[in-house]
Amino acid sequence: MPEYSITTVARRAQIVQAAIATIAELGYDKASFARITERAGLSSPRLISYHFANKDDLNRQILIDIYTTAARLLTERIEQQDTVADRLRAYLEANLDFLREHPREVAVLTAIGPHLRDAEGKPYTSAGAQEGDVRVLEALLRQGQDSGEFRDFDARAMAIMIRGAITAAVQRVGDFDVDGYKRELVSTFDRATRRS
Amino acid sequence: MPEYSITTVARRAQIVQAAIATIAELGYDKASFARITERAGLSSPRLISYHFANKDDLNRQILIDIYTTAARLLTERIEQQDTVADRLRAYLEANLDFLREHPREVAVLTAIGPHLRDAEGKPYTSAGAQEGDVRVLEALLRQGQDSGEFRDFDARAMAIMIRGAITAAVQRVGDFDVDGYKRELVSTFDRATRRS
Amino acid sequence: MPEYSITTVARRAQIVQAAIATIAELGYDKASFARITERAGLSSPRLISYHFANKDDLNRQILIDIYTTAARLLTERIEQQDTVADRLRAYLEANLDFLREHPREVAVLTAIGPHLRDAEGKPYTSAGAQEGDVRVLEALLRQGQDSGEFRDFDARAMAIMIRGAITAAVQRVGDFDVDGYKRELVSTFDRATRRS
Amino acid sequence: MPEYSITTVARRAQIVQAAIATIAELGYDKASFARITERAGLSSPRLISYHFANKDDLNRQILIDIYTTAARLLTERIEQQDTVADRLRAYLEANLDFLREHPREVAVLTAIGPHLRDAEGKPYTSAGAQEGDVRVLEALLRQGQDSGEFRDFDARAMAIMIRGAITAAVQRVGDFDVDGYKRELVSTFDRATRRS
DNA sequence: TATGAATGAGCATTCATTCAT
DNA sequence: AATGAATGAATGCTCATTCAT
Numbered sequence: 001m002p003e004y005s006i007t008t009v010a011r012r013a014q015i016v017q018a019a020i021a022t023i024a025e026l027g028y029d030k031a032s033f034a035r036i037t038e039r040a041g042l043s044s045p046r047l048i049s050y051h052f053a054n055k056d057d058l059n060r061q062i063l064i065d066i067y068t069t070a071a072r073l074l075t076e077r078i079e080q081q082d083t084v085a086d087r088l089r090a091y092l093e094a095n096l097d098f099l100r101e102h103p104r105e106v107a108v109l110t111a112i113g114p115h116l117r118d119a120e121g122k123p124y125t126s127a128g129a130q131e132g133d134v135r136v137l138e139a140l141l142r143q144g145q146d147s148g149e150f151r152d153f154d155a156r157a158m159a160i161m162i163r164g165a166i167t168a169a170v171q172r173v174g175d176f177d178v179d180g181y182k183r184e185l186v187s188t189f190d191r192a193t194r195r196s
Numbered sequence: 197m198p199e200y201s202i203t204t205v206a207r208r209a210q211i212v213q214a215a216i217a218t219i220a221e222l223g224y225d226k227a228s229f230a231r232i233t234e235r236a237g238l239s240s241p242r243l244i245s246y247h248f249a250n251k252d253d254l255n256r257q258i259l260i261d262i263y264t265t266a267a268r269l270l271t272e273r274i275e276q277q278d279t280v281a282d283r284l285r286a287y288l289e290a291n292l293d294f295l296r297e298h299p300r301e302v303a304v305l306t307a308i309g310p311h312l313r314d315a316e317g318k319p320y321t322s323a324g325a326q327e328g329d330v331r332v333l334e335a336l337l338r339q340g341q342d343s344g345e346f347r348d349f350d351a352r353a354m355a356i357m358i359r360g361a362i363t364a365a366v367q368r369v370g371d372f373d374v375d376g377y378k379r380e381l382v383s384t385f386d387r388a389t390r391r392s
Numbered sequence: 393m394p395e396y397s398i399t400t401v402a403r404r405a406q407i408v409q410a411a412i413a414t415i416a417e418l419g420y421d422k423a424s425f426a427r428i429t430e431r432a433g434l435s436s437p438r439l440i441s442y443h444f445a446n447k448d449d450l451n452r453q454i455l456i457d458i459y460t461t462a463a464r465l466l467t468e469r470i471e472q473q474d475t476v477a478d479r480l481r482a483y484l485e486a487n488l489d490f491l492r493e494h495p496r497e498v499a500v501l502t503a504i505g506p507h508l509r510d511a512e513g514k515p516y517t518s519a520g521a522q523e524g525d526v527r528v529l530e531a532l533l534r535q536g537q538d539s540g541e542f543r544d545f546d547a548r549a550m551a552i553m554i555r556g557a558i559t560a561a562v563q564r565v566g567d568f569d570v571d572g573y574k575r576e577l578v579s580t581f582d583r584a585t586r587r588s
Numbered sequence: 589m590p591e592y593s594i595t596t597v598a599r600r601a602q603i604v605q606a607a608i609a610t611i612a613e614l615g616y617d618k619a620s621f622a623r624i625t626e627r628a629g630l631s632s633p634r635l636i637s638y639h640f641a642n643k644d645d646l647n648r649q650i651l652i653d654i655y656t657t658a659a660r661l662l663t664e665r666i667e668q669q670d671t672v673a674d675r676l677r678a679y680l681e682a683n684l685d686f687l688r689e690h691p692r693e694v695a696v697l698t699a700i701g702p703h704l705r706d707a708e709g710k711p712y713t714s715a716g717a718q719e720g721d722v723r724v725l726e727a728l729l730r731q732g733q734d735s736g737e738f739r740d741f742d743a744r745a746m747a748i749m750i751r752g753a754i755t756a757a758v759q760r761v762g763d764f765d766v767d768g769y770k771r772e773l774v775s776t777f778d779r780a781t782r783r784s
Numbered sequence: 785t786a787t788g789a790a791t792g793a794g795c796a797t798t799c800a801t802t803c804a805t
Numbered sequence: 806a807a808t809g810a811a812t813g814a815a816t817g818c819t820c821a822t823t824c825a826t
Contacts, residue, residue, distance in 0.1 A: 005806090007806075008806080011806085011807095027310070028310070029311070032798075032799065032800080033799080033800065033801090034798080034799080034800095043807075043808060043809085044807085044808055044809065044810095045799095045800080045801085046801085046802090046807080046808055046809075046810095047806095047807070047808075048800090049800075049801060049802080050806080050807070050808085054800075054801080055800065055801095111310065114223065114224070114307065114310075115225065130367075153380055153383070154373075154376050154377075154379070154380050157373070157376050157377045157379075157380040157381075158380055158384070160364050160365070160368060160377065161361045161364060161377070161380065161381060161384060163364055164360040164361045164362070164363055164364020164365070165357045165360045165361055165364075166360070167360055167363070167364065168356050168357060168359055168360025168361075168363065169356070169360070171326070172356060177353070180350050180353050181350075181353045181356065181357070183350070183353075184349055184350050184353040184354055184357065185353075185357060187349070187388070188354070188357060188384065188385075188387075188388040189384075191384075191387040191388055192383070192384040192387055192388065198788065198789070199788080201788070201789090203788080203789075204788080204789080207789085228815075228816065228817080229816080229817065229818090230815080230816080239790075239791065239792090240790080240791055240792065241816095241817085241818090242790075242791060242792075242793095242818090242819090243789090243790065243791080244817095245817075245818060245819080246789075246790070246791090247789095250817075250818075251816095251817065251818090397785090399785075400785080403785085403786095419702070420702070421703070424819075424820065424821080425820080425821065425822090426819080426820080426821095435786075435787060435788085436786085436787055436788065436789095437820095437821080437822085438786080438787055438788075438789095438822085438823085439785095439786070439787075440821090441821075441822060441823080442785080442786070442787085446821075446822080447820095447821065447822095503702070506615070506616070506698075506699065506702075507617070522759075545772055545775070546765075546768050546769075546771070546772050549765070549768050549769045549771075549772040549773075550772055550776070552756050552757070552760060552769065553753045553756060553769070553772065553773060553776060555756055556752040556753045556754070556755055556756020556757070557749045557752045557753055557756075558752070559752055559755070559756065560748050560749060560751055560752025560753075560755065561748070561752070563718070564748060569745070572742050572745050573742075573745045573748065573749070575742070575745075576741055576742050576745040576746055576749065577745075577749060579741070579780070580746070580749060580776065580777075580779075580780040581776075583776075583779040583780055584775070584776040584779055584780065593809070593810090595809080595810075596809080596810080599810085620794080620795065620796080621795080621796065621797090622794085622795085622796095631811075631812065631813090632811080632812055632813065632814095633796080633797090634797090634798090634811075634812060634813075634814095635810090635811065635812080636796095637796075637797060637798080638810075638811070638812090639810095642796075642797075643796065643797095
């Protein structure tokens, strides 16, 4: 296992990108080390094993890579808003925008989900993979309830529901009117959360 | 490929049930013919190949099996309602109830989805696999709009969103307050669809 | 193993014909009991095992079937000739004619050859399968030498050579000028055998 | 698929030789990767898959290996001759000599033939596999006709016939008087081709 | 005479991973 | 930092054949 020199970091990034491209094109099942090797122009699958402890390690790095990109975008757009309701709207819109601009990454996210395992090798529930997203959103909703902007509802249930509505769009990537969906999404959860 | 004699039908059902149990416990990847054979107490994996054309055929039969069960329950409960709004509520509640009573089947449904292929061997998009559900729901929503019960919204987008919210619950199977979620789900989409 | 009733004989013939058709179309390797069953419209591969001791038995019956047909034709045409030279010519021409009229049977003959086994299960040399043909022809040639029509040559070698020239045509079935080949064949072995 | 390093080339050659020996002894059908592995003393059948893309690739390499050996011998002996008639004779004799000295390779050639597939996976006709040989010979015959050494005959038909006569000998490998056959072969096709 | 159901052995091939440089 | 070679385990699937009616 190599240290974190410049070339090492670059290699890892290259492999992660090749893996994302391969999974997006062929699906998770067919995206073997052999296929990723071909696409990345690596000399041998051995190079992947050299840079990542095992397949699960690679999967985790892919997730981190994509989440980092997404988080940067989302955080920025949400923080510009003043009211919680606006922040929720910004959250929904930013999610759909990310989806439109990074459909490949988003598809890979859902493809990898069911195959992730924790440190002991046990499979995450696919819920587990989304738990982080849900928590963040749940906190935002609670904030709105505390400030009096939102009505009284089960914040966790609502958060799960919203993530589900976003994920549904994710799986439609390709043949899908993103902007139309975005409008209904915002409208639906505005009605669902606002006071009165 | 054997005909549909009594013993054959029974064997197929046995294998399908064993496959569902195996996938639910080990995940799709690890649910090989060998594992299913063990669980079903069959003499040889050959027996699965004898009764199903190939793995995809087995997957499809699993899906049909589960969908048939679900459809029976859903249809019945929906048809008892008079107004479209009540039917939508019944649809949502019945979905969540099925989920609570058949968590294993529901988990298998989502596990198999990404691996299904159509008759020519091409992979379904996960959207494709859900398209049927979406269409049925979309029709119901349009009916409510036509009757004047529902406000004017994009019925297809709304249908996708509702399916997403249901699927999100599906993936939480296990550590999840189904009844709480059910309440918020009904409330949210009542607000989202009703006139005024 | 059934006795030789009328229905049994008919069934056997049906299976042999289906096997010939299947081998001709798919090649020997892919002509499994399963494929033959489909083509013959039989209820189960079991019916083949019921009527033939094993695969080798079926192969042998196919050979007998085809050889019987061919022998009937050849014998008749040869016996009509008076001189041995004419009989050799008739033999060559009749062989090529059979080839043109029964390309399927002829193709099957060469396809099965390498897979034949003797009673103890040992593989025939492909030579073995043709030994009968060679012997018959060798006798004819010797007859011509004894009568003084033919020059002195190694009759066995010549017989093998002629069979080889015929077999070469067999393998060209399809894209092949049979009549042109027939002319050269007759001419070549007339020159090769005649006195002076 | 590994590059062409020294060890790789040696391994490939080792596997090809083991495959030839295995096919010669057991026949094509029984010469599975497992049997070849045993004979070559490899650690795992996986090693064959590592060095050859698939079974067809291995078959092709076997063919190339044998044809290369044969071509070297034939070409040399033919080129030493001055007249076309002598070259034809040398061609025939060299073929039979190769057959006597490499009976195993020659047997494998005919065993593999029917199983070869082209790049798209379509089966060669057995004619197709021999087409190269026929063409070369046909050219030689035409050369003789052009130079006036040979009489006027259908060069293609004659080429096919000669290849058939050679192949017939090939299939007799083992119990066969090669030199006797060689004499009659040369004599027959001398008479068949020469002017007057 | 026929057949539905079942079976064990075998197949080529793919996989992530490791050994030895 | 990289890599060529090798590996054992596993996969879905096909085969001819047999058991029990």
